[in-house]
Amino acid sequence: MSEPSSLPVAFGDVLAAADRLRGVAVETPLLESDALNAMVGGRLLLKAEPLQRTGSFKFRGAYNAISVLRPPAVVAYSSGNHAQGVALAARLLGIPATIVMPDDAPRMKLEGTRALGAEVVTYDRWRESREAIGEAIAARTGAVLIRPYDDPLVIAGQGTLGLEMAEQAARRGAKLDAALVCSSGGGLVAGCAVALIHCLPGIAVYCVEPAGFDDHARSLAAGTRLANEPGAASFCDALLAPTPGEVTFPINRRLLQGGLVVTDAEVAEAIRLAFRHLKLVVEPGGAVALAAALSGKLDTQGRTIGVVLSGGNVDAALFARILAEAS
Amino acid sequence: MSEPSSLPVAFGDVLAAADRLRGVAVETPLLESDALNAMVGGRLLLKAEPLQRTGSFKFRGAYNAISVLRPPAVVAYSSGNHAQGVALAARLLGIPATIVMPDDAPRMKLEGTRALGAEVVTYDRWRESREAIGEAIAARTGAVLIRPYDDPLVIAGQGTLGLEMAEQAARRGAKLDAALVCSSGGGLVAGCAVALIHCLPGIAVYCVEPAGFDDHARSLAAGTRLANEPGAASFCDALLAPTPGEVTFPINRRLLQGGLVVTDAEVAEAIRLAFRHLKLVVEPGGAVALAAALSGKLDTQGRTIGVVLSGGNVDAALFARILAEAS
Numbered sequence: 001m002s003e004p005s006s007l008p009v010a011f012g013d014v015l016a017a018a019d020r021l022r023g024v025a026v027e028t029p030l031l032e033s034d035a036l037n038a039m040v041g042g043r044l045l046l047k048a049e050p051l052q053r054t055g056s057f058k059f060r061g062a063y064n065a066i067s068v069l070r071p072p073a074v075v076a077y078s079s080g081n082h083a084q085g086v087a088l089a090a091r092l093l094g095i096p097a098t099i100v101m102p103d104d105a106p107r108m109k110l111e112g113t114r115a116l117g118a119e120v121v122t123y124d125r126w127r128e129s130r131e132a133i134g135e136a137i138a139a140r141t142g143a144v145l146i147r148p149y150d151d152p153l154v155i156a157g158q159g160t161l162g163l164e165m166a167e168q169a170a171r172r173g174a175k176l177d178a179a180l181v182c183s184s185g186g187g188l189v190a191g192c193a194v195a196l197i198h199c200l201p202g203i204a205v206y207c208v209e210p211a212g213f214d215d216h217a218r219s220l221a222a223g224t225r226l227a228n229e230p231g232a233a234s235f236c237d238a239l240l241a242p243t244p245g246e247v248t249f250p251i252n253r254r255l256l257q258g259g260l261v262v263t264d265a266e267v268a269e270a271i272r273l274a275f276r277h278l279k280l281v282v283e284p285g286g287a288v289a290l291a292a293a294l295s296g297k298l299d300t301q302g303r304t305i306g307v308v309l310s311g312g313n314v315d316a317a318l319f320a321r322i323l324a325e326a327s
Numbered sequence: 328m329s330e331p332s333s334l335p336v337a338f339g340d341v342l343a344a345a346d347r348l349r350g351v352a353v354e355t356p357l358l359e360s361d362a363l364n365a366m367v368g369g370r371l372l373l374k375a376e377p378l379q380r381t382g383s384f385k386f387r388g389a390y391n392a393i394s395v396l397r398p399p400a401v402v403a404y405s406s407g408n409h410a411q412g413v414a415l416a417a418r419l420l421g422i423p424a425t426i427v428m429p430d431d432a433p434r435m436k437l438e439g440t441r442a443l444g445a446e447v448v449t450y451d452r453w454r455e456s457r458e459a460i461g462e463a464i465a466a467r468t469g470a471v472l473i474r475p476y477d478d479p480l481v482i483a484g485q486g487t488l489g490l491e492m493a494e495q496a497a498r499r500g501a502k503l504d505a506a507l508v509c510s511s512g513g514g515l516v517a518g519c520a521v522a523l524i525h526c527l528p529g530i531a532v533y534c535v536e537p538a539g540f541d542d543h544a545r546s547l548a549a550g551t552r553l554a555n556e557p558g559a560a561s562f563c564d565a566l567l568a569p570t571p572g573e574v575t576f577p578i579n580r581r582l583l584q585g586g587l588v589v590t591d592a593e594v595a596e597a598i599r600l601a602f603r604h605l606k607l608v609v610e611p612g613g614a615v616a617l618a619a620a621l622s623g624k625l626d627t628q629g630r631t632i633g634v635v636l637s638g639g640n641v642d643a644a645l646f647a648r649i650l651a652e653a654s
Contacts, residue, residue, distance in 0.1 A: 028356075029378065031378060034380065035442070048378075051356065051375075051607075053361065055606055088361070108603065272643065275643060276643070278378075279607060279639030280606060280607065280608065281602055281607065316599065316603070316650040316651070317651070319602070320647035320648075323643040323644075323647040324643070324644070324647050
């Protein structure tokens with residue numbers, strides 16, 4: 001699949017982001033486990049983004065956007081990972097940050113954001129619009145809104161993860177047949193698809209979502225943006241966006257092979273296997289791509305699959321509960 | 328401190344081991360956390376060896392020894408990490424392995440060793456001698472005994488961890504003032520000290536042990552090998568050797584600055600902080616060096632300290648219990 005120049009993010013944007021992030025973001029390792037490979041009958045190369053600064057990929061896009069814009073102040077809305085990414089990026093660049101977070105966000109994410117020096121404003125996830133609150137603060141204070149995914153600079157920053165995956169796989173002589181990337185608003189998978197398909201034209205890139213929040217899978221099949229039914233629940237707190245992004249969807253519609261969907265039980269099992277075989281702490285939203293690979297959602301037999309483990313910000317009590325469950 | 332040529336392991340032995348391990352062992356990342364740095368008022372560079380094949384550093388020494396010796400069969404005794412390291416190394420080299428393990432070893436380590444194709448023979452940790460059992464099997468079957476630490480090839484293999492730490496720190500422009508390495512029989516710290524002191528002549532290398540198993544700390548102070556008092560207990564199952572090794576102690580006595588001692592409670596807190604800030608699963612024995620740094624056992628203010636996180640093979644039930652404890 002070729003990369004059309006009409007998309008809002010081009011490969012050159014990802015390269016420019018990689019230059020800005022060099023020496024600032026961590027080049028996270030691409031892990032491999034003999035045990036997981038044996039389980040899937042193929043080869044899984046796992047991008048360990050819990051080892052990124054702030055514990056998730058979100059720092060990449062936030063830093064790229066803020067370092068280009070250099071505004072007097074920033075505001076962001078986020079369930080927690082974008083919050084921490086924006087907070088750290090702003091602090092490194094000497095810019096004050098206000099973050100709008102749901103009051104039921106994981107405690108670790110709320111505390112982590114405050115610990116990074118940002119002001120946190122909480123809201124009710126089911127009754128208030130985070131977008132409206134964020135835009136009101138921006139209008140009142142003059143701060144620039146750093147969107148979690150509908151921003152070409154943010155998408156290009158997240159794309160550096162896909163670029164690193166392609167480079168790291170090539171360095172070890174592996175040829176990726178497919179890549180699995182989690183999706184909420186679709187910024188990470190859009191950026192990664194731009195980078196991966198440029199570097200590896202034959203690769204099939206899939207987004208992965210939790211059941212009940214499969215708006216991308218259905219929208220990609222329908223060719224138009226569809227919303228999730230209200231009332232669904234998932235413990236993948238990072239992946240609850242109601243609909244594909246306006247900026248991200250045209251990219252994903254053009255570049256993605258399709259969308260895969262996993263249950264919370266499949267995600268919990270993936271978290272346990274990452275604990276056991278990778279020694280890595282992966283949060284629920286960060287484990288959906290691994291869950292798809294391990295639960296047979298695509299053919300892994302004899303193939304080499306890039307899998308994004310996108311974050312590790314999970315409260316200790318929930319992680320302990322997941323470990324304690326029989327698999 | 329200069330490296331005396333009379334020691335049983337020289338820097339060239341570590342370099343030779345690094346050549347043999349290239350492309351076979353993982354060059355594990357050197358992690359850093361803004362939050363942990365802030366806690367100690369200095370800079371901690373953490374060698375993430377839970378990400379090594381088999382989940383601990385032991386694969387390095389085992390593979391180095393077996394790849395040089397190429398015996399018809401191998402036997403080893405181990406509480407679990409050396410067991411898995413020998414089992415995988417033997418399998419990769421096409422050599423049958425028998426492993427003698429205590430019957431109370433963590434289930435994950437027993438199962439992991441069997442899953443790697445080794446034959447496992449269990450014994451009673453408090454009533455039988457693993458050394459005697461291992462040597463009897465070797466005498467009966469002709470297998471070569473791969474000792475867990477008292478073997479220059481094993482020590483040189485473990486030293487590749489210290490070599491990587493020195494190289495990785497230099498690549499990011501950091502100058503290590505000190506290094507903290509866990510110690511049971513003393514093979515890892517001996518090999519690391521040989522490599523680190525060669526690369527960084529001014530560095531102070533300390534071994535770290537759990538309270539009740541501080542035979543190295545006392546032996547280093549006394550200048551002679553002392554044994555632990557019987558009856559002590561610690562959840563650091565990997566660090567329960569009764570006395571410093573015969574081959575390792577002359578190295579450690581010459582090269583180490585001294586020994587630090589941490590309590591199980593300090594280790595549990597280090598495990599929780601590694602979960603929270605590093606997203607890494609660290610087993611109790613693997614967390615003693617971090618525990619020493621975080622509990623003020625040496626001066627960290629304004630200094631850069633290399634810290635070895637040596638393994639992550641901990642049962643899910645124990646890890647969940649540690650997370651659930653109030654800190």
